[in-house]
């Protein structure tokens with residue numbers, strides 16, 4: 699594995715991903731709007747043998763987004779790991795939010811995740827390997843008050859579930875990372891409230907995610923408290939998924955590569971034919 703592209707890498711969890719991936723020897727492409735923050739993270743991550751590229755882009759802007767998509771899809775500089783981490787939150791009740799920030803929530807948290815993943819997968823599938831990490835949130839399971847943010851994270855969970863299922867047999871893997879509270883972003887300056895079980899360390903969250911990705915899991919929920927809740931909520935779905943697999947149910951229409959070539963037929967399809 700050679701290159702990872704991390705969105706929202708100018709601070710917080712994205713910066714923690716950059717540090718860990720650079721330590722693992724991956725080349726980096728760091729994406730966000732704040733070039734000063736990106737440069738700071740790039741210089742902290744830099745080490746011999748690791749190249750760090752900074753790509754300033756506003757993921758709510760279609761032109762900037764297209765530039766990131768082109769970088770991801772560049773066959774001469776393949777991206778093997780895409781970390782969809784950037785996120786925007788209005789932070790006010792839905793009906794009091796102005797239209798523009800509401801749209802930004804959708805553009806950054808949904809459209810950018812979908813389009814960047816769409817740019818990444820054809821090359822990954824062609825190379826027979828690749829990884830996509832979608833940074834969702836515990837708020838995708840248990841909506842906090844606010845505007846559309848929790849709904850975008852719920853979308854991310856469903857998106858990961860669907861696309862991961864269709865990737866089977868391609869060598870490409872996808873995982874949803876479901877953090878609880880981190881002392882980053884909007885929580886950066888908050889006084890600690892609640893039990894220490896509620897607060898997660900960004901570096902430990904990244905470690906848990908990469909280790910669950912390596913184990914073939916599709917959801918990673920770091921922390922005892924959040925892990926127990928999500929495991930309980932996920933159990934019926936996991937059971938259904940296993941039963942469907944055992945029964946040989948697969949949807950055949952996804953079994954094509956990006957050029958429309960038929961991928962090898964899954965065992966489930968063979969049984970169904």
Ligand SMILES: NC(=O)c1ccc[n+]([C@@H]2O[C@H](COP(=O)([O-])OP(=O)(O)OC[C@H]3O[C@@H](n4cnc5c(N)ncnc54)[C@H](OP(=O)(O)O)[C@@H]3O)[C@@H](O)[C@H]2O)c1
Nearest residue numbers: 706708710711730731732756757784785835879880882883
């Ligand atoms: N903090 C928590 O408690 C918590 C809990 C659960 C899940 N999460 C998730 O974890 C991820 C990282 O959160 P964090 O706490 O590290 O947040 P953060 O410190 O606020 O960082 C957010 C990152 O997203 C980037 N970003 C925001 N809008 C962007 C845009 N329009 N275009 C490009 N980049 C943009 C920011 O960079 P620029 O401002 O430089 O563009 C920044 O690098 C997010 O997906 C978040 O939803 C966080």
